[in-house]
Amino acid sequence: xxxxxxxxxxxxxxxxxxxxxxxxxxxxxxxxxxxxxxxxxxxxxxxxxxxxxxxxxxxxxxxxxxxxxxxxxxxxxxxxxxxxxxxxxxxxxxxxxxxxxxxxxxxxxxx
Amino acid sequence: xxxxxxxxxxxxxxxxxxxxxxxxxxxxxxxxxxxxxxxxxxxxxxxxxxxxxxxxxxxxxxxxxxxxxxxxxxxxxxxxxxxxxxxxxxxxxxxxxxxxxxxxxxxxxxxxxx
Numbered sequence: 001x002x003x004x005x006x007x008x009x010x011x012x013x014x015x016x017x018x019x020x021x022x023x024x025x026x027x028x029x030x031x032x033x034x035x036x037x038x039x040x041x042x043x044x045x046x047x048x049x050x051x052x053x054x055x056x057x058x059x060x061x062x063x064x065x066x067x068x069x070x071x072x073x074x075x076x077x078x079x080x081x082x083x084x085x086x087x088x089x090x091x092x093x094x095x096x097x098x099x100x101x102x103x104x105x106x107x108x109x110x111x
Numbered sequence: 112x113x114x115x116x117x118x119x120x121x122x123x124x125x126x127x128x129x130x131x132x133x134x135x136x137x138x139x140x141x142x143x144x145x146x147x148x149x150x151x152x153x154x155x156x157x158x159x160x161x162x163x164x165x166x167x168x169x170x171x172x173x174x175x176x177x178x179x180x181x182x183x184x185x186x187x188x189x190x191x192x193x194x195x196x197x198x199x200x201x202x203x204x205x206x207x208x209x210x211x212x213x214x215x216x217x218x219x220x221x222x223x224x225x
Contacts, residue, residue, distance in 0.1 A: 008152050032212050043117075043204050043216040044155070089154060096168070097208050098145050101154045 008087060010106045019077040019109075023090030023102045028071060032093035035064055035075045037086045038104075044089060047075070077107075085109045113139050115207050117217035124195055124224055131191045132220045134205030140185035141207035145214075146178075149202040161188040195224040 013019050025033065031052040036044035050057045050064045050073075057064050063076040073090045087106045091099040114137040124130050134144055142163045147155040159180050160168040167180035179191040188207075192199055204219045 036216075041202075041219070041221065043218045045216075049212075093212060094157075096160055097143055097214070098157050098160060099155075099206070099214060100157070104154050 008104050008106045010108060012108045012110060013080050015080060015082060015109055015111050017080055019075075019080045019084070019107060021075045021077075021088050021105045021107065023073040023075075023105075025071050025073060025090065025092045025102065026100070027092060028068070030092040030094075033064070033066060033073055034091045034093075034099070035062075035073070036089045036091060036101075037084075038089060039086045047088075080107075080109050082109045082111055113207075113209050113213070113215040115205065115215045115217040117203075117205055117220050119220060120218060121221040122223070124222070126196055126224055127194055129191055129193045130195055130222060131189055132203055132205075132222075134188045134190070134207070134217050136186045136207040136209075136215070139207075139209045141188075141209060142185060143208045144182060144188040145206045145208075146180060146188070146190050147204045147206070149204060149219075155204060158190075192222065195222070197224045200224045 034049040035047040038044045048059045048062050048064050050066050055066050061078045065074045087104045089104045090102040094100050116135045118133045144161040146158045148158050149155045158173045161180045161182040163182045169175045182188040200223050202219050205217045206214050208214050
């Protein structure tokens with residue numbers, strides 16, 4: 001199903017610390033998940049993806065964890081930088097090729 | 112990489128007028144494009160699926176006569192907001208599928224209806 005968030009949760013971290021952003025998804029049959037970063041006034045930017053046959057995937061400074069048992073995704077950002085400040089969305093691939101977005105989390109990095 | 116553009120990037124119109132937003136896949140062909148709407152501090156909500164050469168499929172609660180979608184070619188989909196009202200003010204984002212599990216987003220269009 002689709003998620004609507006009236007108020008974005010906010011995560012505030014110190015520069016250099018690690019960030020963990022969490023997301024719950026709705027469809028246990030979903031087989032593909034993506035994390036997006038969205039800066040103010042811009043479209044979503046792809047960060048990292050993971051298929052349902054994996055439970056962990058690493059990129060540059062980012063790691064995605066997938067727990068299918070509880071339908072939970074997390075995005076870990078190592079050594080968070082001010083440029084990482086943005087809103088982060090998880091998305092699951094829908095049956096029609098569309099993306100179903102989670103509520104989003106605003107990450108604020110303090111220098 | 113695959114690039115999707117939107118035009119205009121922002122538009123201000125008067126209540127009752129119509130506005131057309133274009134979505135183009137610049138370096139690939141897309142048989143399917145999607146239109147999303149995003150209100151402030153909220154997530155992206157799918158409005159409709161645009162298929163080249165056929166009628167768009169609208170999500171529940173989205174008025175097809177108000178939000179006209181035309182996917183006239185493999186690289187262009189347009190969204191026309193007819194008789195716009197202030198409550199239609201939002202950030203409209205399109206995306207295009209290039210293949211299996213490949214979806215690319217446009218930069219968005221900020222619509223303000225006064």
